Amino acid sequence: MAIPATLLAATGAADVQFNGDRPWDLQVHRRQFYGELLRTGSLALGDGYVRGDWDCDHLSEMISRLLKSGANRPLALQGRLFESIQWLSDQILNPQGITQSLRVGRRHYDIDPRVYEAMLGPSMAYSCGYWRHATNLDDAQEAKLHLVCKKLELKPGDRLLDVGCGWGALARVASQHYGAEVVAITISNRQASYIREKFSDTPITVGVCDYRSLPQLNLEPFDKVASIGMFEHVGRRNDRTFHQAMNDCLNPEGLMLLHTIGSASTTHRTDRWIDTHIFPGGRLPSAMQLCKGLEGILLIEDWESFGQDYERTLLSWWENFELAWPRLCQEIGQDFYRFWRYYLLSCAGYFRSRQGQLWQLVLSRADRQSTYRSIRPSSDEWISTSSPQDAADSGQECCIN
Known part of the structure; x- marks a missing residue:
């Protein structure tokens, strides 16, 4: 599958590339990862790394660049809905009981x-x-x-x-x-x-x-x-x-x-x-x-x-x-x-x-x-x-x- 344009815009703003040649660029080994990343954001990023879907030589620098540019915001409707539900849950329930x-x-x-x-x-x-x-x-x-x-x-x-x-x-x-x-x-x-x-x-x-x-x-x-x-x-x-x-x-x-x-x-x-x-x-x-x-x-x-x-x-x-x-x-x-x-x-x-x-x-x-x-x-x-x-x-x- 093609890399979603929304993902390219978010990573581009952070000067991070998919399959680039710099130490902080992501090397993606599984193409389904792009869609998962778009839908569930940081959860897919971490789970994908643990599974071996992608690698990065300078992982801490990559994360820093993404955070500085605001790329940790939800990029798809599913992510925005989850964030809203989590906020409501924190107000109604007590996740630190x-x-x-x-x-x-x-x-x-x-x-x-x-x-x-x-x-x-x-x-x-x-x-x-x-x-x-x-x-x-x-x-x-x-x-x-x-x-x-x-x-x-x-x-x-x-x-x-x-x-x-x-x-x-x-x-x-x-x-x-x-x-x-x-x-x-x-x-x-x-x-x-x-x-x-x-x-x-x-x-x-x-x-x-x-x-x-x-x-x-x-x-x-x-x-x-x-x-x-x-x-x-x-x-x-x-x-x-x-x-x-x-x-x-x-x-x-x-x-x-x-x-x-x-x-x-x-x-x-x-x-x-x-x-x-x-x-x-x-x-x-x-x-x-x-x-x-x-x-x-x-x-x-x-x-x-x-x-x-x-x-x-x-x-x-x-x-x-x-x-x-x-x-x-x-x-x-x-x-x-x-x-x-x-x-x-x-x-x-x-x-x-x-x-x-x-x-x-x-x-x-x-x-x-x-x-x-x-x-x-x-x-x-x-x-x-x-x-x-x-x-x-x-x-x-x-x-x-």
């Missing part, structure tokens, strides 16, 4: 842990690294974790609630380097089991719990609360419920750090492939939506943006995964390679396009009396500055600026 959130845990976070161990490296941090002074993934992740603790003014004896704790990266640093007592919650049974086994000798308590179930645990208020890479699963219908739950967990003088992917613009459009296969029900807030959800509940003390660091993080994850693939492929299967490549590199393209943002906010209760001063590292030495616990162990005097 408790049952659905547990489904996300099973779908994505409970896959073979060897994939994450190979990809993430020793930190096991599954969120954007902080590359301000780092030159490799491990340093970027450790810098991010220490930055979070320092922004929270974490000190020995503090009680920290880690909401959406992943594989325990922040809990590890907070307990081992800052002397905090950590309660960590996740919706993934596999993550909880990993933390219990890995950090059995540290003051970390972990539970499988949705944030909406926190009141049922009857926990004492926390000095600090952190949520890294979890807010993307909350959804705009639940924003105020989430923020109120965090407010209720905090001591009046406490601090919260929220680390989340954001959208450069307010939109109800989602990537159908990501929504279907990776993060069902995931919705990214715009700055306006984030502020609207916070208003009247928590105050913003600090807001830092470093979205371009996520492209470097994702590319580093892909490099790690590709290096480990020869030993992983015997157990996981060849199809997973293309699935995971498309996931990581298409997301890298999303951040390269700058439609994707990464924000760290420091938040406080409205009745906090202490003045908060923002923290930004100014040199390589800052990353290795002694934490309060490290300084106490060595007999040094330490303060948080």
Whole structure:
């Protein structure tokens, strides 16, 4: 079949060609792919790549070009109808309800842990690294974790609630380097089991719990609360419920750090492939939506943006995964390679396009009396500055600026 003119116009505006000779051009191997792409957009793009319908040497650049030119909009009636139905569904139903959130845990976070161990490296941090002074993934992740603790003014004896704790990266640093007592919650049974086994000798308590179930645990208020890479699963219908739950967990003088992917613009459009296969029900807030959800509940003390660091993080994850693939492929299967490549590199393209943002906010209760001063590292030495616990162990005097 001939390539539909609508597709040619959309890709042409992005300077992307079908069967061109540049690294970011698509090499199509199955002609039926064109019609599927026209009808279902990003879902067909991702599914087609996983099936082997097309290839691209520089996949992240191709995705970035398409996003910058607006080619992710529905091009056919079927796509526009689906987008309208999805918007109505989000208004009427709650795609981020408790049952659905547990489904996300099973779908994505409970896959073979060897994939994450190979990809993430020793930190096991599954969120954007902080590359301000780092030159490799491990340093970027450790810098991010220490930055979070320092922004929270974490000190020995503090009680920290880690909401959406992943594989325990922040809990590890907070307990081992800052002397905090950590309660960590996740919706993934596999993550909880990993933390219990890995950090059995540290003051970390972990539970499988949705944030909406926190009141049922009857926990004492926390000095600090952190949520890294979890807010993307909350959804705009639940924003105020989430923020109120965090407010209720905090001591009046406490601090919260929220680390989340954001959208450069307010939109109800989602990537159908990501929504279907990776993060069902995931919705990214715009700055306006984030502020609207916070208003009247928590105050913003600090807001830092470093979205371009996520492209470097994702590319580093892909490099790690590709290096480990020869030993992983015997157990996981060849199809997973293309699935995971498309996931990581298409997301890298999303951040390269700058439609994707990464924000760290420091938040406080409205009745906090202490003045908060923002923290930004100014040199390589800052990353290795002694934490309060490290300084106490060595007999040094330490303060948080």
